[in-house]
Amino acid sequence: MGNGKVALILTCLIFVIFFTSCVAKNSPVQHGSLIYKSNDYALCKLEKEGSFAQLATIHLGDKKWVWKIEDANNINTLREDSFVAIPLKEKNMGGLFENGYQSVPILCYHKFGTDRSSPLTIPSHVFNQQMKYLKDNGYRVISPKNLLDFLEYRGQIPKKSVLITMDDGYRSVYDVAWPILKKYEFTATIFVYTNYVGISKKAMSWEDLRTLKAHGFTIGSHTVSHRDLTQKQPDETADTFYNHIKEEVFLSKKIIDRELSQDTICLSFPYGRYSPDLLKIAESVGYRMAVTVERGSNPFFSNPLALKRDMILKKDMKSFISRLKTFNNLSLK
Known part of the structure; x- marks a missing residue:
């Protein structure tokens, strides 16, 4: 028998022994x-x-x-x-794949209904179309906690994840948006400024917010008075301006924590404006995540305290769909 045939037989025997042991295990x-x-x-x-x-x-x-x-x-x-x-195990934490990386769009809404005088108002039928599109096309609405796990490389999230947010605390969120979200089994994150809560019939009450929280919504801070946190008033010194800004983000968190029995970790900057000092203040008082209105979606290496977010103002589906970028093509081989 030639040396070549001996080598082939030995190779086959080794393969059989290895395969058998694998099957046994x-x-x-x-x-x-x-x-x-x-x-x-x-x-x-x-x-x-x-x-x-x-x-x-x-x-x-x-x-x-x-x-x-x-x-x-x-x-x-x-x-x-x-x-x-x-x-059975977490995979692709951080959303990293051979052909690119995952990113999470954050959608920003304000009011819902028939008020055509405000560009911030989304008609109910348009919002329904948008939510139906998400549901029909396999998008998953996640919570800020899910997003934070992703950003801190602690947990896997769905490939087509999206975060829905609603600013200010308008009553139409409760009356109009919530029934539509419920129909598609979605929730949202509501950012309220505390001076507005319960102020009129157009605003949600603390009881409304407690109800939404009980149904899986996240309630975050939009400060106390919704003032621009980057603009010093003429009568403010540098020190008083700093103290007023700190009070805006700290006191709103304290009030929401007390009213909703929670640790509020999410902040929405009024008008989406922020500064390096403001990021430090927000982190120092206990916020772990904050959103702007800078357009774009968020990969895992984004700054959790300066997340991009798209305001949904236009009423056509083409514009809405363009905001749903969940993957960035890039060869990582």
Whole structure:
């Protein structure tokens, strides 16, 4: 027998021994629809029609993790005999992929209804179209906590994540926007300035905000009086200006904390304006995340205290869709 054939036989024997040992260690587990499980993945073959939510409940402990299964599989509906991969570990924290990196758009709204005199008002039917587009196209509305985990490289988020925010605390958020958000199983982050809460029928009350919070909304600060935190008034010295600004961000947090029994960590800068000193003040009083109105979306290496955010003012869908950039193409090989 030639040396070449001996070498080939030895190679084959080594492969067989290695493969056998692997099978012994990682043999498939037969348990209902589960046919294989490793430390990283579970592989299921459906015996009857099911849903990703059912698989998330069984294998990940809660249906809220359904997006992990949907992101890992390229099928939209489950049929009998479908094979489904279920990731059991966090993957792509920071949203880094070979062909680019993830970014999170933050949408900014104010009022809703039929008031055509204000450019800040979005008609209810337009808002419904926008939310329907998000739902129909696989976008996931996340919370500030989810976004903060992503920014601090602590947790994975859905590939098509978006954060919805609403500034000031108008009552139309409660009356008009909330029923539409509820229809699509979305929530939002509400930024209120405390002097406006409960001031009239056009403003939300603290009880309204407590109700929204109980239904999964996040309530953040928009300061006390909504003054421009970057502009010193003529009668202010440098010291009094600094103290007034600190009071705006500190006192609003203190009031919201007391009224809603929470630790308020999110801040929206009035008019979206900020300065380096303001960022230091915001961090010093306990905010961990703050938003501007600078256009663009946010990759994980963004500054959590100066996040970009798009104001939704135009009423056409083309403009809305242009604000939904969730991926940046870039070869990372």
